[in-house]
Amino acid sequence: MTVRVAARRVSTDRPGRRVTLAGSVVLLGVLLGVSLVAAVGLGPVDIPFLDVWRIVFATQDAPSGPMAVIVRDIRLPRVLLGAIVGAGLAVTGAVLQGVLRNPLADPYLIGASSGASLGAVLALMSGLSWLLPVAAFTGAMVTFTVVLLLARGGGQLGVTSLILSGVAVAALAEAATNFIVLNSPDSQLRSALFWTLGGLSGTQWSDLPVPAIVVGIFVVWFRLRSAELNALVLGEEGATSLGVEVNRLRVRLVVGSAITVGAVVSVSGGIGFVALMVPHAVRMVVGGDNRWVVPLSTLAGALLMVWVDVGARLLNQPDEIPIGVITALLGAPFFLVLLARANRRAMA
C-alpha cells in the first residue's frame, strides 16, 4: 500500500508529475531493499535487523554460527526468490492485460500456470522430483503452445480466441492435475497439493539463477516495448496506423510473458492473483502509461510477494500456509474494492 501513499502526491503538472513518477520508482526500490533485509529477519527464529545486515554484507563484526547459516542458506535465498517471483508475475500481468486488452488477463488465462502445475505434478508422481522445475517449465510451454496454435487462425492472433482457448486449455490441464493429485499415494498428496498452491519453502541458492536471469531480461525488454504496448490501447486499427506491427508485437509479448511465467512458476508453484492485482493497483495510482506501469508493477510485485511470504511462514506456525492461499485471501477483497470503485466512477 506504499504505492498509494507515493501516488497521492502525484501532481497534475506534467514536468512535476514525471519527477514524482520517477521518484516513486526510487521509493519502491528503497522500500524493497529495506523489506528484503527485514523479511530475512522474520520467521520462527527472529533475527535482529542489524545482525541480518551484518551477515548479508559480511561485515567484520558479523555473527557466526547457526544464525548465520539460517540467514545465508535458508532465509536469504527464499526472500530473494520471493522478490523475483513477485516481480515476474506482476510484470507479466501488466503486459498481458495490455496486450489482451482485458482487465482479467493473467498467466492463468494463457494456460501457462496450469500447464506448469500439470508438469510439476507429473514429475512428482513419477518420482522424478529432482526434475520438477524443468517439468513445470516444459508443462507451461507445452500448454501455452497449444493455446497459441488454437488461437492463431489464419495467421492473425485474435485476442478473443486467445482468451477462449486459454481458458479451455487451462481447464483441461487443471482437470488432469486434480485427477492425478487425487489418485496419488498419501505420501505424495501433500507435496503435490502444496505445489499447486504455491510456496517458497526449501528454496536453495541453486533455484535462483534461472528465474532471476529470465525475469531480469524480460523486464528490461518489456520496458523497451512499453511505448508500443501503449499504442495497443487504440485497438488494432489505431495501433497499425501508428506504425506498430500489431500481430507481431502481440505474439512476441505473449510468448515473452509465457517464458517469464514458466521460469517463475517452475520454482514457486502456482501463485494466483499477484499478476492480476498488482498492475491494477499500480494503474489506479499512476494511470495507464505502460512506460511507468511496467517498472512500477515489477517493483510492487516483488515487494508484495516478499511480505506475503513472511505471512506464509509466520501466521500458522509451525506449519506454513501456501502462498497461493494468502494471495487469494488478499485478492478477493481487492477485487471488491476495484469493483466498488469502478461502479462509483461509472455513476460519477
Place this chain on the structure above:
Amino acid sequence: MSLSLDVEDLSWAPVLHDITLSAAPGEILGLIGPNGSGKSSLLRCVYRRQRPDRGRITVDGLDVWTAPAGEVARRVAVVTQESPADLENSVEQIVALGRVPYLGTLGRLTRAEHDLIDDAMERCEVRSLARRPYARLSGGERQRVHLARALVQQPGLLLLDEPTNHLDLRHQVELLRLIRSLGVTVVAALHDLQLAAAACDRLAVLSGGRLVADGPPAKVVTADLLTEVYGVAAEVTHGPDGLPRINLPLAT
C-alpha cells in the same frame, strides 16, 4: 510538409476493383460514395490495415506496403471512425501516442514534443480536457482528440474516415476549416456531399468498389451522379460561390 499519394491499379476482392487515383501535395481530396462503396477499405489499404491483392500505393514515392511500418507512420496519419480506450488513459496520453512512430528505445518525450502535443490539443480545442479519462468523452470530443493525435504525428498525408461523424454543425465546419489550414495533403471519406464539395479541392466518387468520377466538386456533384450512384432523384443547383447545392424532394 505535404506529400503526394498515388494509388495505381488497386484491387482487393471483392470490395475494390482497379482503382487508380492520386492526390497532389497539399490537395484536399474527398472520397464520396454510398455505404459499402469501398471508401473505408481504400483508406485501409493506404494505412496498411488491409493488404491489397494487387496494385501499388506510394506516398511521396515510398511504397507503403514494402516500407517499414514506422516509416509510413511518420508520413501518414489516420483518424478512424471508432477508437477504443481504457478508463486509465487520459486525453493527453492518447494525443501523445501520436509520437509513437518517432520514439527512441526508452520512449521519452522531449520538451519540443510536449509543446507539439499542447499545441495540437489547443488547435483541436481539447486542451481543457487534457486530464480527463478518454473513455468518458462524447463522440465528438473523441473525434477531436484523435485529430489532435494525428497532428502530433506530423504527417505529410492525413487520412480521415468520416471525420465529421459525431460532430455538431459548428464542430464540423471548424474541423474542415482546420484541415484546410494544415497545409498537408488530406484524403477524407465523407458522407455529406454539400460539405464535401465545400471542403475539398477535388472529389473522387466510388461506387461498388470502382472509381466512377473524379474531378472538381462542381463538375462531380450533378443530378445524374446522384441518380446513378446513390439512386435518388435530386436537383442540383449552383450557388454564387459556384459550389453545388443539393435539393432532395422528399414529398411524393
